[in-house]
Amino acid sequence: MVFPEPLTRLIRNLSRLPGLGEKSATRLALYLLRRPQEEVLELAESLKEMREKVRLCQKCFNFSASPLCDICQDPQRDSRLICVVEDPAALSSIEAAGVFSGLYHVLHGVLSPRDGIGPKEIRIPDLIERIRKEAIKEVILALSPTVAGEATASYLVEILRDLSVRITRLACGIPMGMDIRYADKLTLKRALEGRQIL
Numbered sequence: 001m002v003f004p005e006p007l008t009r010l011i012r013n014l015s016r017l018p019g020l021g022e023k024s025a026t027r028l029a030l031y032l033l034r035r036p037q038e039e040v041l042e043l044a045e046s047l048k049e050m051r052e053k054v055r056l057c058q059k060c061f062n063f064s065a066s067p068l069c070d071i072c073q074d075p076q077r078d079s080r081l082i083c084v085v086e087d088p089a090a091l092s093s094i095e096a097a098g099v100f101s102g103l104y105h106v107l108h109g110v111l112s113p114r115d116g117i118g119p120k121e122i123r124i125p126d127l128i129e130r131i132r133k134e135a136i137k138e139v140i141l142a143l144s145p146t147v148a149g150e151a152t153a154s155y156l157v158e159i160l161r162d163l164s165v166r167i168t169r170l171a172c173g174i175p176m177g178m179d180i181r182y183a184d185k186l187t188l189k190r191a192l193e194g195r196q197i198l
């Protein structure tokens, strides 16, 4: 490599990012090198701050910079309603649609026995504990209709059956195999409004 070590180091680190091979990592590093110093330092500082401050909300496991996330802290939200999502990106899509006023529970994954991902790996015990401890009236399963999403939803219906809570899932406005993270606002709105009791 013809580059000095600090540049090679950056290229090496960038090329570990998803979707960036060595060529595009090199292009990106050379681009950054040409940018004004304060802009690059701001980027570095934001990476550092993100890593140091962003944690999981103690209640819903959404990303948060404080022990409880903004949604869990909002007194306007209906704490009797919990929407179960696969990850913070799915939560963010539903929030962006602006049609849900309850709280969330972020699983951080879906069941995948083949990859060793069982209920304990995806915050299902925490969900059961929340339902037991908090006065929750309804649990809305908002998992993507993929094979793994469906399997996770069926499992949840089975284990939540004995708890005195209504279980619903999004209506079929979301096509089979589609990822909720990429669903548009109107589709999400219809799916939530038309949710069905299980």
Ligand SMILES: [Zn+2]
Binding pocket: 057, 058, 059, 060, 061, 062, 068, 069, 070, 071, 072, 073
């Ligand atoms: Zn939260």
